Amino acid sequence: MIKWFFITLLRLLLPLLRPVVLASFRVQVKGMERLVLSEKTVLVPNHVSLLDAALLALILPKEVAFVVNTRIAKRFAWLLHFRAHIPVDPLNPYSVRKMLKTVQSGTPLVIFPEGRITTTGGMMKLYGGIGYIAVRSQARMVPVALNGLEHSKLSYLRGKIKQIWFPAVTISIGEAFQVAVDEKLTRRAQKERATDEIGSRMQSHLLDSRMKPQINLFNELLLAARQHGYGTIICEDVMADAALSYRKLLLSTYTIARRLEQELSGQKRAAVLLPNAAAHAVTLFALFRLGVTPAILNYSAGKQAMLDACQTASATTIITSRAFVEKADLAGFIEGAGSLHTIIYLEDMKTTIGFAHKWRGLLDWIRKTEGPVGQDANEVVLFTSGSESKPKGVVLTHRNIYANIQQAKVAIAFNASDVVLGAMPMFHSFGLTAGTMLPILSGMKVVMYPNPLHYKVIPEIVYDRNITILFGTSTFLAAYARTAHAYDFACALKYVVAGAEKLKEEVRQTWADKFGIRILEGYGTTETAPVISLNTPMYVRKGTVGRVLPGMQIRIEKVDGIEKGGHLLVKGPNVMKGYLIHGQGFVPCPEWYSCGDVVQMDSEGFLTIQARLQSFAKIGGEKVSLPMVEELVAASLPPHALCAAIAVPDTRKGERIVVYHNNPSVQLHALREAMKGQGHPSIYMPSELRFVEQLPLLGSGKIDYVTIKRRALQDPHAS
Numbered sequence: 001m002i003k004w005f006f007i008t009l010l011r012l013l014l015p016l017l018r019p020v021v022l023a024s025f026r027v028q029v030k031g032m033e034r035l036v037l038s039e040k041t042v043l044v045p046n047h048v049s050l051l052d053a054a055l056l057a058l059i060l061p062k063e064v065a066f067v068v069n070t071r072i073a074k075r076f077a078w079l080l081h082f083r084a085h086i087p088v089d090p091l092n093p094y095s096v097r098k099m100l101k102t103v104q105s106g107t108p109l110v111i112f113p114e115g116r117i118t119t120t121g122g123m124m125k126l127y128g129g130i131g132y133i134a135v136r137s138q139a140r141m142v143p144v145a146l147n148g149l150e151h152s153k154l155s156y157l158r159g160k161i162k163q164i165w166f167p168a169v170t171i172s173i174g175e176a177f178q179v180a181v182d183e184k185l186t187r188r189a190q191k192e193r194a195t196d197e198i199g200s201r202m203q204s205h206l207l208d209s210r211m212k213p214q215i216n217l218f219n220e221l222l223l224a225a226r227q228h229g230y231g232t233i234i235c236e237d238v239m240a241d242a243a244l245s246y247r248k249l250l251l252s253t254y255t256i257a258r259r260l261e262q263e264l265s266g267q268k269r270a271a272v273l274l275p276n277a278a279a280h281a282v283t284l285f286a287l288f289r290l291g292v293t294p295a296i297l298n299y300s301a302g303k304q305a306m307l308d309a310c311q312t313a314s315a316t317t318i319i320t321s322r323a324f325v326e327k328a329d330l331a332g333f334i335e336g337a338g339s340l341h342t343i344i345y346l347e348d349m350k351t352t353i354g355f356a357h358k359w360r361g362l363l364d365w366i367r368k369t370e371g372p373v374g375q376d377a378n379e380v381v382l383f384t385s386g387s388e389s390k391p392k393g394v395v396l397t398h399r400n401i402y403a404n405i406q407q408a409k410v411a412i413a414f415n416a417s418d419v420v421l422g423a424m425p426m427f428h429s430f431g432l433t434a435g436t437m438l439p440i441l442s443g444m445k446v447v448m449y450p451n452p453l454h455y456k457v458i459p460e461i462v463y464d465r466n467i468t469i470l471f472g473t474s475t476f477l478a479a480y481a482r483t484a485h486a487y488d489f490a491c492a493l494k495y496v497v498a499g500a501e502k503l504k505e506e507v508r509q510t511w512a513d514k515f516g517i518r519i520l521e522g523y524g525t526t527e528t529a530p531v532i533s534l535n536t537p538m539y540v541r542k543g544t545v546g547r548v549l550p551g552m553q554i555r556i557e558k559v560d561g562i563e564k565g566g567h568l569l570v571k572g573p574n575v576m577k578g579y580l581i582h583g584q585g586f587v588p589c590p591e592w593y594s595c596g597d598v599v600q601m602d603s604e605g606f607l608t609i610q611a612r613l614q615s616f617a618k619i620g621g622e623k624v625s626l627p628m629v630e631e632l633v634a635a636s637l638p639p640h641a642l643c644a645a646i647a648v649p650d651t652r653k654g655e656r657i658v659v660y661h662n663n664p665s666v667q668l669h670a671l672r673e674a675m676k677g678q679g680h681p682s683i684y685m686p687s688e689l690r691f692v693e694q695l696p697l698l699g700s701g702k703i704d705y706v707t708i709k710r711r712a713l714q715d716p717h718a719s
Contacts, residue, residue, distance in 0.1 A: 018058050024166045025148070029059050030209070031173035037061060040137055041108040041176070044130065044202060045144035047117050049155040052146055056110060057083045059171060064108045067099055069115075090115055096129040103137045110144075113198060119156045122413030123203065125538060131195030134179040135187075143174035143202045145209035151227065160415040161443060162229050174205035196604070203410045203550040210406045211551075211573060215399040216378050218253070218288035218371035220441050225250060228416055228443035235440065236447045237278035238461060244278055249285070249440075254369070255361030257286040259353050260319075263344060269293040269313050269381065271341070273306070273320040273330070275450035276422055279346055281436060283319055284380075284426075288398070291372035295381040295393065298427040300622070302681040303333040308390045309383045310341060312582045317342045381580060382429055384526045393580030394526045396429065403573035404529040405438045407549040412520075412536045416443030418468040418494070421461060423452040428621070429530035430499055434471050444469070452476050459484035466492040473500045473621035475654055478507045481514060489515040495537075497522055499530070500621035501654040502609060508542075521545050523609060525595055529574040532595070533607045544606040549574075555592060556599060565600035565610040569593060617647030617655045619683055629657055629684055636671050637663050642695050644703045645686065648712050656687040660708055664691050 035041075043064070045052060053066055065084035086102055086109070088095035103109055113130040114123060134141055148169035150157055157163065179194040225246035228234075235244040244252070264270055270287060272294045274280040287294045295313035297306050310318065318337060322345045325334055334343060363369075372378075378398035383391040420439040424431030439446040447465045452458065452472065458480050462470060470493060472480065477498055489496075496511065496519045503521040511517050520537070523545035524530035535546035548554055552572035559567050569592040578588040598610040617624045629645040637643060643661040650656040668689045675685050690712075696704040 021055075022058060025055065026166075026168040027055060027059070028168075028170045029173075030170065032059075034173050034175060035060075035142065036140075036176070037063060037108045040103055040106060040139035041142060042103055042130075042133065042137075042139045043108065043110045043142045043144050044113050044198060045110065045146055046123055046202060046206060047112040047114045048146055049117060049149040049152050051149050051152055051154050052112070052117075053110070055146075055149070055169060055171065056144070060110070061108075064110060065102065067109055067111045090127070096132055099129070100133050100136055103133060103139050113195075113202070117156045118150070118413075120413035121150060121157060121160060121415035122409070122411075123199070123206070126195050126199045126202075128191050128195050130198055131179070131191040131193070134194045134198060135181055135190050138178060138181075140176040140178060141198060141201070142176045143205035145170075145172040145174065145202075145206045147172075147206075147209060157415060160417040162227065162232075162416070170209065172205070172209035174201070174208070177201060200550070207403075207406055207410050207550045210410075211403060212399070214373045214378070215397070215402045216288060216291075216371040216373045217398045217401065217437060217441070218285050219373070220398075220402060221246075221250065221253075221285055222368055222370065224441045224443060232416075232443065232445075234443070234445055235278050235281055236445060236465070238447060238449045238465075240278060242278060244282075249278075249282065251361065251365050252282045253285040253289060254364040255353060255358055256282055256349075257289040258357045258360045258364070259349055260286055260292075260344075261290055263342070263349075264290065264292050264317060267292060267315075267317060268376065269295050269315045271295045271297055271310050271313065271315040271318040273297045273299060273318055273324070274346075274426075275299075275321075275324050275328070276425060276431065276435075276448045277450060278448055279321065280426060281440065281448070283346070288378070289369075289371040291374075291377040293376075293379040293381060295383075296427045296432070298383055298391075298425075299328055299330060300425075300681070300683075301383070301391065303336055303679060305383075305391050305681075306333050307336060307340075308582060309393070310337065312383070312391060312393045312580050313381050315341070317344060319344045319346070321346045323347065379577065380432070382427060382432070382526055390582035392582070394429075395577040395580060395586065396529050397577050400529040400574050400576060401433050401437055402441075403551065404433050404531055404549075405441060407551055407574060408434070408438060408531060408534070409442065410550050411534055411547075412495070414442070414444065414469065414495070418444045419466055419492070420444055420446045420469045421449065421458070421465070421467045421471070422446040423449040423458060423461075424471050425452070428500070429526045430471065430524070430621075433529055434497070434499075434531070439469075453479075455479040456483045459488040462493060463488040463491060468492050468494040470496045472496070472498060473654070474498055474503045474507050475501065475620045475652070477511065477519065478504065481507065481510045484515075486514055489517060493517060495520060497534070499524060501618045504651070504654075505543075506651075523597075523607065527576040527589070527593055528570065528572075528595075529576070531574070532570055539606075541602075541604075541606045544602075544608045546607065547605045548607065554601075556601065559598055565598050565608075568595040568597050568599045568607075570595060617645075617657050619647075619650075619655055619657070620653045622683055624657065624683055626657070629659070629686060632675055632678075632680060632684060633659050633661070633671065633686065636674055637661065637666060642703065644695055644705060644708050646705060646709050646712055650687075657685075658688045658690060658712055659686040660690050660692055660695060660712075662692060662695055 068085050068087050113126040115127045148167045151167035153163050230247040233243050233245050295315045318341050380396045381393045422435040424435045426432045498519050499522045511519050520535045522534035524532045533546045533548045555569040556566040571592050575593045576589050600608045626645040633643050641663040645659045647655040672685045696707040
């Protein structure tokens with residue numbers, strides 16, 4: 001009797017409680033106009049807390065019924081009196097048939113395909129029942145994205161992210177879709193394919209729901225600090241023996257920005273020459289706060305390449321560190337750049353920060369002053385070798401980087417309890433996006449270390465700092481495995497992600513045998529900020545580079561001379577704005593970006609890299625322009641001699657450069673000495689010269705690189 005009294009009372013109060021609850025969670029509903037219930041409909045939300053169904057019940061039409069686990073139904077029986085619902089036992093196979101009959105009767109259903117609330121922060125696996133229902137009913141499937149409730153006290157992420165009672169919540173209704181049925185497949189295969197498609201659609205809509213029209217990464221730093229707590233330690237600098245909380249990072253950024261604004265007044269871009277360190281992160285965020293584009297120099301590229309990069313980016317100021325210039329032996333570059341550029345040393349600037357800078361920085365902190373958002377104000381420039389001998393500037397917008405972070409967060413589960421080792425240099429997009437921005441903007445602590453080549457030190461840092469996420473190239477991971485104790489990676493390491501070059505089978509096997517860790521291989525380019533595809537714990541296939549990330553579209557074009565696979569082109573929110581070409585200026589990226597790689601895709605969407613088109617080699621993760629190598633070699637040949645540089649596999653560095661030529665007099669030792677004398681880095685020097693009487697040519701008169709590549713792979717020991 002008392003129970004029914006309270007239920008009746010709640011029914012009377014519900015119209016009053018509804019606006020209070022929605023206001024308490026500051027609920028924003030998007031896409032409600034897409035919800036059409038006149039046809040068979042199944043809504044499929046992600047599942048992040050015990051409040052998911054309750055908030056959905058407050059915004060969805062009354063005719064929508066909820067599928068509820070029988071255990072949950074008993075626990076909250078009093079609450080379920082207010083909504084149509086179907087209690088089901090997930091362990092009972094007849095439950096799926098019960099749901100199917102309900103859908104076929106025309107009743108719209110809300111089904112949580114994951115079957116359980118996330119315990120990782122990412123989507124959990126989808127149960128095959130949802131695929132069965134989609135295939136058999138041919139209902140319209142409507143993805144629903146829930147964001148914010150993972151921060152509530154009723155999520156299952158206690159200790160993994162900061163939780164509060166009333167987080168801000170957005171509920172986004174996606175575009176409806178139907179799962180196509182392939183009658184050639186078995187019922188089981190149809191169900192599995194349908195479940196997979198529903199999961200992909202849910203991930204894509206979850207990504208769309210998190211995207212914003214314009215992004216300033218400094219403003220995202222402010223948001224991350226509010227979400228995860230200003231006192232949270234977010235950045236640890238091993239070499240400086242210092243740690244930055246969000247509060248200290250923001251205060252430092254505001255103060256440095258106030259000091260830099262007078263130096264950079266009127267400048268669109270500034271070159272940054274710094275190692276992986278907390279000071280580098282502060283410098284980048286200070287530039288973001290000012291709306292100045294950092295052009296991050298590759299300090300391993302050599303003096304001339306860095307001077308060319310500054311010129312390409314039209315950067316008249318270089319921000320660096322005296323200590324770094326000395327340790328990295330960059331005095332020659334600074335001497336050459338000093339007459340053309342203003343050099344700002346962080347050590348010197350620190351001594352000139354006065355009371356006015358600190359006071360204005362403090363006011364900015366108190367007001368939480370945001371950085372500018374707009375055309376050309378939110379960019380980063382990284383440099384890569386191109387078909388030209390001069391480095392190209394890759395213009396990535398803040399939105400490109402933010403999109404790639406969100407794509408990774410949708411595809412792979414991590415949370416604020418994770419710790420990332422930031423040893424990959426930030427002049428690589430891998431190190432900038434995955435190794436730095438992703439952890440800082442996601443509440444994960446990043447441990448900064450300046451040199452991934454310190455093969456004995458890195459495993460000790462992983463062990464000592466309880467690193468859970470490690471990024472590296474195949475070359476680096478092989479070296480870490482050789483020097484590490486078997487227990488170094490056993491305590492905390494959860495994900496090891498390989499990129500930038502092909503992961504060698506022996507490296508994969510060594511990590512599995514010695515440490516019991518499965519390396520997740522991915523693929524990308526600087527121009528895609530950088531990740532295009534990734535193996536994940538949920539979707540992994542040995543020998544592939546994983547599935548394409550949500551939000552990306554791909555096209556595979558036929559390549560002459562290659563039977564299987566084709567040339568990969570991509571488009572998506574993480575694809576660059578365009579190039580800065582030396583002497584030409586900005587060249588926008590076309591609708592489809594050409595990756596320069598030949599790939600195959602299997603029936604389940606896993607990509608395999610077949611070969612690289614002939615423009616580049618990747619040596620230890622470094623991208624080297626083969627046309628530039630040809631240009632340097634040709635300088636030592638007679639005017640009419642021909643040469644062709646190709647990359648062949650190398651067990652130690654991933655790839656090495658072999659030059660085919662038709663002049664018998666040239667000697668490798670003399671060539672390498674000449675290149676060294678001209679100041680070219682060793683990475684551009686061929687490892688081998690191969691003489692041929694005549695280089696194969698295409699009908700157009702161009703060198704037939706496909707034939708040369710095939711010949712090189714068939715006869716790797718030719719001389």
